[in-house]
Amino acid sequence: MLVKEYRICMPLTIEEYRIGQxxxxxxxxxxxxxxxxxxxxxENKPHEDPVHGHxxxxxxxxxxxxxLPSWARMVVPRIFYISEKAWNYYPYTITEYTCSFxxxxxIHIETRYADNCGDSENIFNCDQTEGEHEVSFLDIAYDEIxxxxxxxSEDLRYFCSMKMGRGPLRxxxxxxxxxxxxxxxxxxxxxxxxxLQTRVEQFVHKVIRDILLIGHRQxxxxxxxxxxxxxxxxxxxxxxxxxxxNEKIGMVMPTISISTVGQSSATRSAPASAPxxxxxxxxxxxxNAPKDRPRKKSAPEMLTLPELRERANAE
Numbered sequence: 001m002l003v004k005e006y007r008i009c010m011p012l013t014i015e016e017y018r019i020g021q022x023x024x025x026x027x028x029x030x031x032x033x034x035x036x037x038x039x040x041x042x043e044n045k046p047h048e049d050p051v052h053g054h055x056x057x058x059x060x061x062x063x064x065x066x067x068l069p070s071w072a073r074m075v076v077p078r079i080f081y082i083s084e085k086a087w088n089y090y091p092y093t094i095t096e097y098t099c100s101f102x103x104x105x106x107i108h109i110e111t112r113y114a115d116n117c118g119d120s121e122n123i124f125n126c127d128q129t130e131g132e133h134e135v136s137f138l139d140i141a142y143d144e145i146x147x148x149x150x151x152x153s154e155d156l157r158y159f160c161s162m163k164m165g166r167g168p169l170r171x172x173x174x175x176x177x178x179x180x181x182x183x184x185x186x187x188x189x190x191x192x193x194x195x196l197q198t199r200v201e202q203f204v205h206k207v208i209r210d211i212l213l214i215g216h217r218q219x220x221x222x223x224x225x226x227x228x229x230x231x232x233x234x235x236x237x238x239x240x241x242x243x244x245x246n247e248k249i250g251m252v253m254p255t256i257s258i259s260t261v262g263q264s265s266a267t268r269s270a271p272a273s274a275p276x277x278x279x280x281x282x283x284x285x286x287x288n289a290p291k292d293r294p295r296k297k298s299a300p301e302m303l304t305l306p307e308l309r310e311r312a313n314a315e
Contacts, residue, residue, distance in 0.1 A: 001190045002201040003133040006209065007118040008140065008183045008216050009174045011166050014091050014113045016227075017181055017219070022234045023226035024219040026241040033245045038063060040081075040249050041242040052089035060084040062097075063249065104192040107204065111185045117174050118182040126186075133186075138209065140216045141169035149214050154221040163227045167220070185212065 010017055029039035040061040047057035062082040086095040091113035099105045112123050118137060126133070141156040153159070160167040166177075174180065187208055191200040226234065 001188055002198075002205060003186070003188050004205055005124075005133055005135045006138055006183075006185045006187065006212055007135065008138045008185070008212055009118050010140065010181050010183070010216060010220060011169065011173070011177045011179065012181055012220070012223075013179045014115055014181045016179075017113065017183075018090055019229050019231065019234050020219040020223060020226050022238055023229065024215060024222060026238045027222065027225075028215065028218060030241050030245045030248070033248050038245060038249050040246055044238075044242065047087060049087070049089060052087075052092060055087055055089035058084075058086045058088070060086075102191070102193070104190075105200070106190050107208075108188040108190075109185055111183060113181060113183055115179070115181050117180050118184070120182075120184065123184050124186050136209070138213055138216070139174070140213060140220065141173060142171070143213055145213050145217070146210060149210070154217050156217060156220060159221055161220075161223050161227070163224045166223075183212075183216070 012020065032038050033040075040063065041058065042061060043057065043059040045057055047055050049055060060083070062084060081100050083098050083100065084095065086093060093109075093111045095107075095109040095111070097107035097109075110124055114120055114123065156167060156169045158168050169177070187205065189201045189204045189208075191197050191204070193200070229237070
């Protein structure tokens with residue numbers, strides 16, 4: 001398991017950010033949903049917790065097979081999804097991700113929001129006996145993002161809100177900008193598959209870092225769109241956008257057909273109660289190390305999956 005804490009400051013109050021976050025997630029999910037891939041909302045309803053009080057529970061399915069890197073597509077079926085379950089007790093939230101194909105993969109994120117510049121130490125009250133984790137400050141204006149996601153209209157070094165009069169964000173903006181708030185995110189990534197664990201966990205953290213930067217940049221760059229909305233208005237926007245997004249994905253939602261000897265091979269969609277992960281907790285055979293074949297001494301320390309398959313065919 002690889003644990004990191006991310007701290008992302010915003011030139012907003014936590015109450016302003018609450019509206020902006022809901023608006024941004026809904027809009028971004030709709031924009032990214034196309035050709036059967038994107039974010040499908042399964043459930044979104046009020047939730048009461050005996051400890052945290054009133055909140056909101058959401059369950060989503062993130063369909064993204066084609067967005068995986070090439071090495072990951074070698075071991076993951078073309079049709080799969082990631083389940084997201086979130087409990088929002090703002091300013092505290094819990095989010096969990098699991099994979100429909102890999103039951104030993106999971107992401108657990110705790111988030112706390114505070115009206116400060118990210119200087120709260122041990123805001124999650126972590127037990128010191130569990131070991132220290134890395135803390136990363138993400139700068140929404142000056143940290144690099146993948147070039148394909150860059151938009152000049154979302155470059156916060158030059159953006160200025162017409163309604164709020166905030167921005168552009170200059171060097172050192174976190175020290176002198178007011179108001180300011182911070183998203184503290186404690187992220188646990190677990191992928192318990194021998195031989196792939198370190199690589200996958202590091203890759204997932206890199207993806208999470210990029211997502212956090214892009215999402216928070218957009219929340220401020222789109223501020224003039226959501227500024228002034230009430231909670232009821234943003235919830236209505238969220239509902240309407242989710243319905244449109246589900247319809248957009250559902251037009252070409254893929255299905256999986258299963259046939260056995262002596263049975264019809266007609267395609268049947270899974271019932272609504274079908275489990276989201278395989279019944280067996282063991283990974284598929286091709287993810288395990290070969291058991292019968294001794295390793296050649298001349299083999300290099302690390303091979304990619306295509307190279308392993310070429311060697312297996314040659315032998």
